[in-house]
Amino acid sequence: MTHYLDFEKPLAEIEGKAAELRTMAQKNEEMHVEDEAAALDRKAQELLKDLYKKLTPWRKCQVARHPDRPHCRDYIETLFTEYTPLAGDRGFADDHAVMGGLARFEDRPVMVIGHEKGNDTQSRIERNFGMARPEGYRKAVRLMDMADRFGLPVITLVDTPGAYPGKGAEERGQSEAIARSTEKCLQIGVPLVSVIIGEGGSGGAVAFATANRVAMLEHSVYSVITPEGCASILWKDAEKMREAAEAMRLTAQELLKLGVTDRVIPEPLGGAHRDRDATIAAVGQTIGSMLGEMDGMKPKALIKARREKFLNMGAKGLAA
Known part of the structure; x- marks a missing residue:
């Protein structure tokens, strides 16, 4: 069953009508509804283009x-x-919000690490919704450490609202673990x-994404805090999350600038859903391209380039 976001409700109505017509036709072979259903499909496609033509930052958060x-x-x-x-x-212990291990990418041995949110109620609870x-x-x-010892490239896949802020996590040194x-x-x-x-989200993402190369999916977001959290702090009102999302410059397009x-x-x-x-294939091509850019680089050069990248971060946007 398709899950529609709030701003996609008009789309849900059109696609729902097309699906309903086709279901009725399956039950009654004398009904000829394909032309009408196809017209609804075309209308839905045009509406989808209009909705995604220029998403607001808040809508990108929803996507x-x-x-x-x-x-992951x-x-x-x-x-x-x-x-x-x-x-x-x-x-x-083992934290199920973080998965990782040895693997081969394009027949090359690598270490892959990522946040996993889960895909149903049971797995989301087990994975703590991706909050490590x-x-x-x-x-x-x-x-x-293991990857460094054996000379394996590290690939990280980031998808977290932020590190878990619970009492136990704080007692066990959450901020220190993120910093390490x-x-x-x-x-x-x-x-x-x-x-x-x-x-x-927040330092929970930075702890995996302090990388030589960082890529973002078109409708992903990356920020120091969620829009709801920012709005609660600045305006004491989480409902101002739309204004917060606009101000935070958290979209992939803004962060590229x-x-x-x-x-x-x-x-x-x-x-992506x-x-x-197609999305997974595009990510795979990008990972391969990014790794290829660093082929032959010595360890000291990789470390130096990574440090300089983060020291210079934001200078381009400020200069503009």
């Missing part, structure tokens, strides 16, 4: 959070072979590429 978007597990299962998951931080705890970031540090993961990103002497596939992201990956019309296979 980035769409429950049917491909998640989908990318790993499709783009990688011989994936061997590695669990635990060797200190407290300290042990998740410590697991990521362990895997990056960010530090480790800056220290490893292997290529590190990151793709924001949905939400890139600022130099925060290096490239924007186009999504199918209507968002409308054609999951």
Whole structure:
């Protein structure tokens, strides 16, 4: 069953009528409704183009959070072979919001790490909706250390509303774990590429995305806080999330101008969830291209380039 966002309600009505006509025709073979249904299909396609022609930042947030978007597990299962998951931080527990392990990408051994939100009620609860705890970031540090030791490129897939802010997470050193993961990103002497596939929220995203190359899907977002959180702090009113989203410059297009992201990956019309296979293939091509740009670079050169990238971040947008 298709999940429609609030601003897609007119589209839902048209596509629903077309589906209803076809269902009625299946029950009654004497009904000839294909011409009428096809006309509704064309109308729906035009409306879809109009809706997605120029999405507001808040609507992009909604698309980035769409429950049917491909998640980290989908990318790993499709783009990688011989994936061997590695669990635990060797200190407290295994955090199911972070998945990672050894794999092959285009027959090249790599380490892949990402946030996983889950795709139904049970898995979302198990994955804590993609909000990692300290042990998740410590697991990521362990895997990056291993990749560095064996000279394996690291690929990270970011999709989190932010690190988990619960009492237990704070007691176990959430902020320190995030800082250590960010530090480790800056220290490893292997290529590190990151793709924001949905939400890139707060330090929880930066801890995985302090990379040599950062790409964002067209309708993904990346920011220091959610629009709702920003609105609650600045205006004491979470309902002002639309104004907050406008001010935060969190879209892929704005962040490309600022130099925060290096490239924007186009999504199918209507968002990644409308054609999951095409989206995953486009992400795979981009990862391959980004890794290719760093072929032959020495560890010291990779570390230096990564540090300079983040020290200079935002200068392009400020100069403009």
